[in-house]
Amino acid sequence: MRPVNLIPAEERRGGAAPLRTGYMPYVLIGGLVLLLVGVVALVLAGNQVSERETEVATLEREDAQAEAKAQSLAAYTEFRELSEARVATVSELADSRFDWERVMRELALILPGDVSLVSLVATVAPGVTVEGGGGGASGMRAAAPGPALELEGCAKGQNGVAGFVTALEDIDGVTRVGVQSSELPSEKDDGGGGGDVDGDECRTHEWVAKFSIVVAFDAAPVAEVAAGGEAAPVAAESSEEEESESDESDEGSEGEG
Numbered sequence: 001m002r003p004v005n006l007i008p009a010e011e012r013r014g015g016a017a018p019l020r021t022g023y024m025p026y027v028l029i030g031g032l033v034l035l036l037v038g039v040v041a042l043v044l045a046g047n048q049v050s051e052r053e054t055e056v057a058t059l060e061r062e063d064a065q066a067e068a069k070a071q072s073l074a075a076y077t078e079f080r081e082l083s084e085a086r087v088a089t090v091s092e093l094a095d096s097r098f099d100w101e102r103v104m105r106e107l108a109l110i111l112p113g114d115v116s117l118v119s120l121v122a123t124v125a126p127g128v129t130v131e132g133g134g135g136g137a138s139g140m141r142a143a144a145p146g147p148a149l150e151l152e153g154c155a156k157g158q159n160g161v162a163g164f165v166t167a168l169e170d171i172d173g174v175t176r177v178g179v180q181s182s183e184l185p186s187e188k189d190d191g192g193g194g195g196d197v198d199g200d201e202c203r204t205h206e207w208v209a210k211f212s213i214v215v216a217f218d219a220a221p222v223a224e225v226a227a228g229g230e231a232a233p234v235a236a237e238s239s240e241e242e243e244s245e246s247d248e249s250d251e252g253s254e255g256e257g
Helices: 024-096 100-110 139-143 157-168 243-251
Strands: 115-123 148-156 176-183 208-216 235-237
Touching: 100 115, 100 157, 139 176, 139 208, 148 157, 157 176, 157 208
Parallel strands: none
Antiparallel strands: 115 148, 115 235, 148 208, 176 208
């Protein structure tokens, strides 16, 4: 015999009982789950955006603080740059400076007693001109690119000129001494009387030689000459401070002529 279940279908229990509400609850639950996932994702994205915005704001604030600090230290930076530029300028000037004071002191020490100077011009370069004192780039001076002395004067004969040239070579820093001219008075200039001559003519006797000498310091730094070939003179002197001493020597040697 086949068993028959006499319990109504709506009151049955177990797996054989039919669904009372259908699939709608599961659809609703699935929709709620998807909605929850979307909300969570939206919240996470919002939190991430907020974190990025906070980080950007922090960086902007730090950048503003750094810029303000840099502006407050700009004066020190400018002062340091100015200080470095001044130190470089002073160093350059010190390296290119020529010690004319030492040269003049040594020249005074080695100047023989029978030599008198009527002109002394000291320049740092051939293109330098000295107002009232000559200079420029002419003769042997043009061949010396660095500092040099141009000396004119008189000595007791050609031997006196040679001795003066030898003495000039003892000055510290001198690399070469050139004699541009060394002449005794001619019979026409002397006039046979050996009297004094006005101006820079120091040949008062027939045995007195007038010289023009260039003393070069080639190892010294070469100074830059301003545009136009002119620059302020480093030293320019024209004197006859030794002439009286030379005249005394001449008076004591008149008989030797």
